[in-house]
Amino acid sequence: MLVTEGETLLKRPIVIVWTPKAWLATTAAIGAMVVMLLVLARTAMMVSAPFSDAVCGRIIVIDPGHGGDDCGARGRSGLTEKDVVLDIGRHLAGLFNRAAVYTVMTRDEDEDLAGDSGLGPMQRKRLDLESRVDLAARGGADLYISIHANSFPEPVWSGAQTFYHSRSEESRALAQAVQKELVARLGPNLRKAKPGDDYFVLRKSTMPAVIVEVGFLSNPREESLLAQPDYRRRVAEAIFHGTVSHLVESYRKRKGGEGQRAEPVSDSRADGVEQEGIEWALRSRVRAALNPAEDEVILYFAGPTNFDDDLMPEVRKVPGIASAATPEERASKVVAELLKGPAGGSVLCPTIPRGTRLRSIRMAGGVAYIDFSRELATSHWGGSRAEELTVYSIVNTLAEVAEVERVQILIEGAEPVTIAGHVVLDTPLEPNFDLVRFAK
Ligand SMILES: [Zn+2]
Structure with missing residues (x-):
């Protein structure tokens, strides 16, 4: 009896392999294996020496914009920039921490950095921005990532975008790497990394710095996406992967350039x-x-x-x-x-x-x-x-x-x-x- 059952069991796969359903299942299984192999290959790349040397032990400032009375931009549903960017910032810190990167959050609560200064709203905003840059400088961080959400009167405007100061080559490279991941993971999006030389935190920052505008709260589609915790997590992942690929790439360049004559530094003036x-x-x-x-x-x-x-x-x-x-x-x-x-x-x-x-x-x-x-x-x-x-x-x-x-x-x-x-x-x-x- 047992033998018969065993034979039956053995025969079954041979019979059903050629049914359309089974063919689909087999194809799916092979596809899943290929995907797994690709993921494993990618993971293997990610934990290779350049990753640990280039990424682990770095200090990165994460700066969720606005906070407290300063809500930043506001969508039609009432979704506020200050809440969206804080949540993305917390996710991002979690991802970096798991990669053995130290993070400094400029704020981890719904508050600005002007404290009980008793200033009017305008002066308060300036003190808030100055405090963010000071905090980053004191910690001797390697990179500064400010997170904001965009808004414009025309609801059609959409797409995440990264800004940098044009005097800093590394800021530009970081912005381009982050933008590439934002487009790849959240697209379609034709926006490119652009200079934002008048943005306070970029102008005053003493380290490579970028502002990531995660999308337009004035665009109904993006507002509803940014309202979803899962989408905000994906935004954080895009910023994380962009930053990591920038760190690995610049580490490789540094290593490749060792022993060779340094390229002349461009005269920013x-x-x-x-x-x-x-x-x-x-x-x-x-x-x-x-x-x-x-x-x-x-x-x-x-x-x-x-x-x-x-x-x-x-x-x-x-x-x-x-x-x-x-x-x-x-x-x-x-x-x-x-x-x-x-x-x-x-x-x-x-x-x-x-x-x-x-x-x-x-x-x-x-x-x-x-x-x-x-x-x-x-x-x-x-x-x-x-x-x-x-x-x-x-x-x-x-x-x-x-x-x-x-x-x-x-x-x-x-x-x-x-x-x-x-x-x-x-x-x-x-x-x-x-x-x-x-x-x-
Ligand atoms: Zn903002």
């Missing part, structure tokens, strides 16, 4: 001059092509397309501009047009929140001190790129007034201020034509 040359050339091209008449001005608004968040010019007739008696009067007329937003029917997007008023403009030594009402900050939609576009739509537009070389933005008469907590306006800014799209 010389690079800056070249960049400035390109920017000013673009400005001349915009002026030459649009050729504004005496009673016309060039205004800068946000471009119409997703993935290409940039400024685009609009030429507008402004009655009385040619006969304005003073530079202040001319500048006031120009800003009044900027506050109106793009022309009716234009595909361009406004950059200044509704309800913002111009309080005053004062000129001194080529600097335009322009004072806006509080709505510029209190009604701002939040994201770092949106904030940068707001700032430079003002600066670039004002720089079209011949007497204006630099612009200091004030809010309710106070400086320094930040609009949404990413760009700090503690010094008069020159126009930035790197943000302008115009047949480059």
Whole structure:
């Protein structure tokens, strides 16, 4: 009896191997084995010597943006940037800790870093940002990863994006590695790593630093994704894998370069001059092509397309501009047009929140001190790129007034201020034509 059963059992597989169901099962089993082998091969790579030497024992600062009264951007469902980025930051810390990487969280609670300073909201934001950078510098960390969520008035804008300071080659490499993983793991996403030279934590950081904007809370699809714990975990994994692959790659390069003559270090000042040359050339091209008449001005608004968040010019007739008696009067007329937003029917997007008023403009030594009402900050939609576009739509537009070389933005008469907590306006800014799209 037992033998018979055994024979039956032995025969069964031979019979059912050729049924469609079994064929599928076999194919699936082989597929699973292949996947397992690939995973094992990858794991073997991950725990090889470069991984332990390049990654283990590093110190990484994880900086979840905003906190406390400062919610950052807010989605339509009420989901706040401060909560999303804290959760992603905690996941990220967990992943690093498992890889024997030490992590410093700038905050692990729903609070900012301004403490009981008793300051107003604007000064509080500045103290908060300074405290984050100081905390990182004190710990002697290797890398600084700031996590934010983006927002823009147009709900179509989407996609995670990483920013770096262009003076730091390692920051750029880290940003590109992180962006690559964000796209591969969370795509489709055409966004690329970009410089964000005016972002406070990037500008002030004493170590390689990136800001990861994990997606747009103003995009309904991404808001619902970011509301899901599993998706937030995947975002953390993407940042983790991007960082690890950067550390391993730069370790390999260092090892490969040992014994060879070091490449000449690029002179960042010389690079800056070249960049400035390109920017000013673009400005001349915009002026030459649009050729504004005496009673016309060039205004800068946000471009119409997703993935290409940039400024685009609009030429507008402004009655009385040619006969304005003073530079202040001319500048006031120009800003009044900027506050109106793009022309009716234009595909361009406004950059200044509704309800913002111009309080005053004062000129001194080529600097335009322009004072806006509080709505510029209190009604701002939040994201770092949106904030940068707001700032430079003002600066670039004002720089079209011949007497204006630099612009200091004030809010309710106070400086320094930040609009949404990413760009700090503690010094008069020159126009930035790197943000302008115009047949480059
Ligand atoms: Zn933010």
